[in-house]
Amino acid sequence: MELYQSLVAVNPVTLIAQICNLFIQLFLFKKFFLDKVKAILDQRRLAADQEITDAQAAKAEAMEIKATYEKNMQEAKAQANEILDRAQKTATVRGEEIIRQANDEAAHIKQKAAADIAQEKKKALNDAKNEISGVAMAIAEKVVERQLDSSDHDKLINQFIEQLGD
Amino acid sequence: MEISISGARILATFENVPLFGTVQITQTLAVSLLVMVIITGLSIWLGSGLKVSGISRKQAVAEMAYNALVNFVRGNMGSEFDHYIPLIGTIFITSIISNLISLLGIWSPTADLMTELAWALVVFVLITYHKIKSSGIGGYLKGFLDPVFVLAPINVMAECFTPISMACRHFGNILSGTVISTLIYGAMTVATSALFGALGSSLTVAIIVTVVGAAALLLGKKMGKKAWFILGIIVAVLGVLAVITNLGAEFPWLTVGVPAVFSLYFDWFGGCIQAFIFCTLTTLFIKQAAGD
Numbered sequence A: 001m002e003l004y005q006s007l008v009a010v011n012p013v014t015l016i017a018q019i020c021n022l023f024i025q026l027f028l029f030k031k032f033f034l035d036k037v038k039a040i041l042d043q044r045r046l047a048a049d050q051e052i053t054d055a056q057a058a059k060a061e062a063m064e065i066k067a068t069y070e071k072n073m074q075e076a077k078a079q080a081n082e083i084l085d086r087a088q089k090t091a092t093v094r095g096e097e098i099i100r101q102a103n104d105e106a107a108h109i110k111q112k113a114a115a116d117i118a119q120e121k122k123k124a125l126n127d128a129k130n131e132i133s134g135v136a137m138a139i140a141e142k143v144v145e146r147q148l149d150s151s152d153h154d155k156l157i158n159q160f161i162e163q164l165g166d
Numbered sequence B: 001m002e003i004s005i006s007g008a009r010i011l012a013t014f015e016n017v018p019l020f021g022t023v024q025i026t027q028t029l030a031v032s033l034l035v036m037v038i039i040t041g042l043s044i045w046l047g048s049g050l051k052v053s054g055i056s057r058k059q060a061v062a063e064m065a066y067n068a069l070v071n072f073v074r075g076n077m078g079s080e081f082d083h084y085i086p087l088i089g090t091i092f093i094t095s096i097i098s099n100l101i102s103l104l105g106i107w108s109p110t111a112d113l114m115t116e117l118a119w120a121l122v123v124f125v126l127i128t129y130h131k132i133k134s135s136g137i138g139g140y141l142k143g144f145l146d147p148v149f150v151l152a153p154i155n156v157m158a159e160c161f162t163p164i165s166m167a168c169r170h171f172g173n174i175l176s177g178t179v180i181s182t183l184i185y186g187a188m189t190v191a192t193s194a195l196f197g198a199l200g201s202s203l204t205v206a207i208i209v210t211v212v213g214a215a216a217l218l219l220g221k222k223m224g225k226k227a228w229f230i231l232g233i234i235v236a237v238l239g240v241l242a243v244i245t246n247l248g249a250e251f252p253w254l255t256v257g258v259p260a261v262f263s264l265y266f267d268w269f270g271g272c273i274q275a276f277i278f279c280t281l282t283t284l285f286i287k288q289a290a291g292d
Helices: A012-144 A150-165 B027-047 B057-077 B079-104 B113-145 B149-199 B203-223 B226-246 B258-291
Strands: B009-017 B021-026
Touching: A012 A150, A012 B021, A012 B027, A012 B057, A012 B079, A012 B113, B009 B027, B021 B027, B027 B057, B027 B079, B027 B113, B057 B079, B057 B258, B079 B113, B079 B149, B079 B258, B113 B149, B113 B258, B149 B226, B149 B258, B203 B226
Parallel strands: none
Antiparallel strands: B009 B021
């Protein structure tokens, strides 16, 4: 024979058993489902966080490299400018010096040439003077046919040369 | 025809057990164990083989369920009550499975008031714990004298009725579903016997009905009239069933299919919504108790 409870029955054994069942079920459900899924989700979140942190670190590193590179570039440019400046200055100084030297040399050569010319002229004049005086003496001897005393002689010659030089 | 609706079947009775006296082991306990086995099996299946990336469809479902549960609890209580997630989840899944197991023709543990009362008592203990925790034991006791000390008995009663009303709400809805399902089932049995009692009084009538139905069906199909076609199907099926009944195989034909439509509401919808309501009330009551 099948026995049934009434529709709304108070059964303390069922009540206590159901409370226990609830906690047993709570434990099993938590252990086998909630904890597992939670662990996986946490792990995924950690992985994502890690990736973001890595990316940030990589970015910071890249920025640092970029800054270093820019600094180096700037330094190199400044150095290049400095070298260029120096070279320019040196070149200017050297150029000026060369020009000055050339000028000096030219002036020197010119001066020397002028001195030479003057000396040559003087020499030529002297030669001519001597020659002329000899010639004049010879001519005069021929003309006068007499021996002039030497003072008269020189006087005459000089007079002649002076007239000639004019 | 007589319909009787009773509670859980008593599987075994033990007399003179110490402390309890007569102990009756009912279907409720047996099916509860079955429900626990189902839930634990589901948990193990869904909770195994989880991976961080490249997840399977099963894991997607598991994560979705987990997130839905967490969002539900956090949405109702805020994130400082995260330690109640397992309890709420357990009550919810146990309630759902217990309610829906009646679809398999198995006695539903939630159709026994003791099941819901057990859950409600646990919730009541938590509510009281949070009330005492938030306002101290003195404050908790003083709360009963609010607003006037004369109302103290009513306040005590109101406090006690919290778990009772929670349990009875869930129980009543499941019970009403069971009662209405039983009534519809009985009504369909009566309707079948009435219908086929008239049709199947003689074999000749049944055959004529079958032939008329088949003719309407063919005619409707040939002329392209849908109404004739459908009517033909109904009449022909009725005729065939009447013939079978006449030949001696009596069966309440209308109980096939028709109660399923009603069970869609009372068992599926009602079962899910009651689990949801019970859990919502649990979260709100605990939150309220801790908040003030």
